[in-house]
Structures are given as structure tokens and as C-alpha cells.
Amino acid sequence: MYIDEIVLENFKSFAGTTRIPFYEDFTTISGPNGSGKSNIIDAVLFSLGLARTSGMRAEKLTDLIYNPAHEDAEGTSGPAEASVEVVLNNEDDTLSRSQVTTAAGSDSVGDVDTITVKRRVKRTDDNYYSYYYLNGRSVNLSDIQDLLAQAGVAPEGYNVVMQGDVTGIINMTAGERREIVDEIAGVAEFDAKKGDAFDE
Ligand code: ATP
Ligand code: MG
Numbered sequence: 001m002y003i004d005e006i007v008l009e010n011f012k013s014f015a016g017t018t019r020i021p022f023y024e025d026f027t028t029i030s031g032p033n034g035s036g037k038s039n040i041i042d043a044v045l046f047s048l049g050l051a052r053t054s055g056m057r058a059e060k061l062t063d064l065i066y067n068p069a070h071e072d073a074e075g076t077s078g079p080a081e082a083s084v085e086v087v088l089n090n091e092d093d094t095l096s097r098s099q100v101t102t103a104a105g106s107d108s109v110g111d112v113d114t115i116t117v118k119r120r121v122k123r124t125d126d127n128y129y130s131y132y133y134l135n136g137r138s139v140n141l142s143d144i145q146d147l148l149a150q151a152g153v154a155p156e157g158y159n160v161v162m163q164g165d166v167t168g169i170i171n172m173t174a175g176e177r178r179e180i181v182d183e184i185a186g187v188a189e190f191d192a193k194k195g196d197a198f199d200e
């Protein structure tokens with residue numbers, strides 16, 4: 001499974017609709033400072049529910065909505081809604097049809113050779129809302145996380161290595177580094193279950 005394309009709508013510095021194609025094996029994104037490279041990674045984290053708001057370099061979720069006055073202190077004259085859709089190529093059946101239908105809570109998910117995960121954030125006068133969709137079906141964050149975990153994509157799995165992570169890992173104790181290896185190898189899950197069993 002790999003990312004085929006991401007579709008941004010009014011996400012951070014990307015006004016209007018922006019489609020960004022990815023290659024199967026390797027894709028690099030280059031551009032001047034401040035041109036939006038990291039915002040593209042933030043978009044993936046946002047859509048797949050892989051990071052807290054601070055992890056996407058925002059104070060609050062609504063700061064992720066394109067704001068033409070972003071550099072000004074409190075201007076919010078822009079659109080009231082942003083969304084990001086991540087289009088996954090699942091032609092290799094990394095995720096089975098039944099895994100997808102279970103997560104979506106519906107059989108009508110279309111062809112699962114393509115899996116789309118979309119998240120929207122919407123601002124109202126006094127509140128904000130966040131919605132997730134799996135192949136067009138409205139779902140919860142936990143449905144997305146459970147599904148992606150079955151493909152080895154998890155918030156704690158270092159699928160996305162952020163700026164600063166490498167230094168963080170270098171500065172860890174050997175024990176802490178071992179915990180990361182356990183997490184990536186999938187051993188941590190069993191350690192947790194073993195711990196629970198001993199507690200009982
Ligand atoms: P660098 O090479 O320095 O790492 P980059 O290409 O990774 O740069 P980003 O951090 O992705 O750049 O983009 C930063 C830009 O995004 C800043 O100019 C900032 O003003 C803009 N930006 C962030 N949030 C918003 C928003 N909600 N609306 C408009 N622009 C935004
Ligand atoms: Mg950057």
C-alpha cells in the first residue's frame with residue numbers, strides 16, 4: 001500500500017484545491033523556505049489522525065484552515081473549512097475488503113483497490129467540528145486508527161519522522177530507544193498484553 005495522491009482544500013498555506021501526486025517508491029518535495037513542504041506532511045498527519053494539533057505546528061485545529069492573513073496577529077477573513085484527502089493505493093491488498101468494510105461500518109465502500117481517508121475541519125462562530133471519512137463513509141478517528149494499524153501505520157510507529165525526532169532519538173537512553181524498536185517491530189503490543197495478564 002502506498003500514497004497515490006493527496007488532495008488539499010484550504011489546508012494551511014494551500015488556498016483552494018491542490019492535488020499532489022506521489023510515486024510508489026520514492027517522492028521528494030523541494031522548494032524554498034516557507035513554500036509549504038512541511039505543510040504537506042502536516043496534511044498527511046492531519047488526514048490520517050497521526051498527530052496532535054501541536055505536532056502539525058498549530059495551536060488549535062482551526063489554525064490549519066487557510067488564512068490569507070496568517071502572518072497577521074488575529075485576522076481570520078478566509079474560508080471556514082479545510083479538508084485533506086489521502087488516496088491510498090491498496091492494489092496489493094495490504095488491507096482486505098473485510099477490514100475496510102468493518103472500519104467503515106458499511107459494505108458500500110466501493111472498490112478497495114483505492115482507499116480514501118478524508119478529514120475536514122470546520123469553524124463556526126463559537127465552535128469547531130472535525131469529521132473523518134473512509135471511502136466516503138462517515139467514521140470516527142478510532143475507526144481510521146484501527147484500520148491503519150492493521151497496515152502498520154500508527155501514531156507511535158515512526159511512519160513519519162519529524163524534524164527533531166532524530167535528535168530526540170540520539171538523546172534517549174538505551175532503554176528508551178529499545179522501546180521504539182519494540183513498537184516498530186510490533187512487540188510492544190504483546191508486552192502490554194502480557195503486563196495486563198500478570199495484573200489479573
Ligand atoms: P522550510 O524549508 O523552512 O522548512 P517549508 O517549505 O517546510 O519551509 P512550511 O513550514 O510548510 O514551509 O510553510 C510555512 C508557511 O505556511 C508559512 O509561510 C506560513 O505563514 C504558512 N501557513 C501556515 N499556516 C497557514 C494558514 N493557516 N494559512 C496560510 N498560511 C499558512
Ligand atoms: Mg519545513
